[in-house]
Amino acid sequence: MNQVELLTGIIAREGAESLGWEHGRPGGAFARALLRPVARRIAREFAACDEVFASRPLPEAARWTLDHFSASVDVAGLERVPRRGPILLVANHPGLTDAVALIAALDRADLRIVAADYPFLHAMRGLGPRLIFLDASRASQLGWIRAVSRDLRQGSVVLLFPAGGLEPDPAVLGVAGALLPWSDSVGLIARLAPDAQIVPATVSGVLSARSFAHPLTPIRRSPRDRQRVATLLQLIDKRYRSVTARIAFGAPLTAERGTSVNGELTMRMRDLLLDPSAAWKPLSRRPSDPATTAA
Numbered sequence: 001m002n003q004v005e006l007l008t009g010i011i012a013r014e015g016a017e018s019l020g021w022e023h024g025r026p027g028g029a030f031a032r033a034l035l036r037p038v039a040r041r042i043a044r045e046f047a048a049c050d051e052v053f054a055s056r057p058l059p060e061a062a063r064w065t066l067d068h069f070s071a072s073v074d075v076a077g078l079e080r081v082p083r084r085g086p087i088l089l090v091a092n093h094p095g096l097t098d099a100v101a102l103i104a105a106l107d108r109a110d111l112r113i114v115a116a117d118y119p120f121l122h123a124m125r126g127l128g129p130r131l132i133f134l135d136a137s138r139a140s141q142l143g144w145i146r147a148v149s150r151d152l153r154q155g156s157v158v159l160l161f162p163a164g165g166l167e168p169d170p171a172v173l174g175v176a177g178a179l180l181p182w183s184d185s186v187g188l189i190a191r192l193a194p195d196a197q198i199v200p201a202t203v204s205g206v207l208s209a210r211s212f213a214h215p216l217t218p219i220r221r222s223p224r225d226r227q228r229v230a231t232l233l234q235l236i237d238k239r240y241r242s243v244t245a246r247i248a249f250g251a252p253l254t255a256e257r258g259t260s261v262n263g264e265l266t267m268r269m270r271d272l273l274l275d276p277s278a279a280w281k282p283l284s285r286r287p288s289d290p291a292t293t294a295a
Contacts, residue, residue, distance in 0.1 A: 007043035010120045012036045018228040042235050054126025062103035070241040073101045076278035077249035086152040086196040091203055093161035094169035096231055098203040101245040105283055111157040152193035169207035173223055175273045187261040197252035200265050202272040204246050211240040248272040
């Protein structure tokens, strides 16, 4: 099966699930069929982005993707981030373009992303070499942690979303409750790669407030499910795509024996989310970056 058809089926299924047709609920097949034409259009866009990731340096591909999806980025605290050496970049995960925005802001070609074991991500073959997949099994957990630690010991950057799933977008759903419980993986990775600097980063504004206010979103009850519906609408309707993601980088920390890395990270993340003095600057495009093109 070619990539576009594979992505089409995945997007149609996930779109139907976002609207409430999950777990075999009656009507799911009809919902998937109804969504299939628009899913194919979105699949072509993602396939074009994937081709760019396969053929261009990672930061350049990220900036191209942001341009394509009409997303801009404001950054604060970038001067705190070391320009070289191993970095474990730890961020919240409001979804959609958060990883791409972080890649563009950090501007490191040697970055890999710890990613959930989703069929959509496996279908992104050009991006695939940049991903370290994980799942819930203990054996796999040890495997991906070793892979992350190995990359860090080699001096690379690894992006980790410790919540392991979608988190509320602070710009739309508020700062309270924006950080879900995180796994203990950060501390373990820090012990296996003690020379790596742990850099916290908060991301907000990737979800369109207009799409979240759409009359369709209240069909789901929980804020998380409404966020999924809003994300689907944002992909379908280009009028909702113009967003400005805000990324705030914190000062790096290193793990010390007897300290709680997660506790320290959580405090720093909350401080970043609540910092009223953050000096926001637009992330500038390099002259060599490709212009936005239609996929």
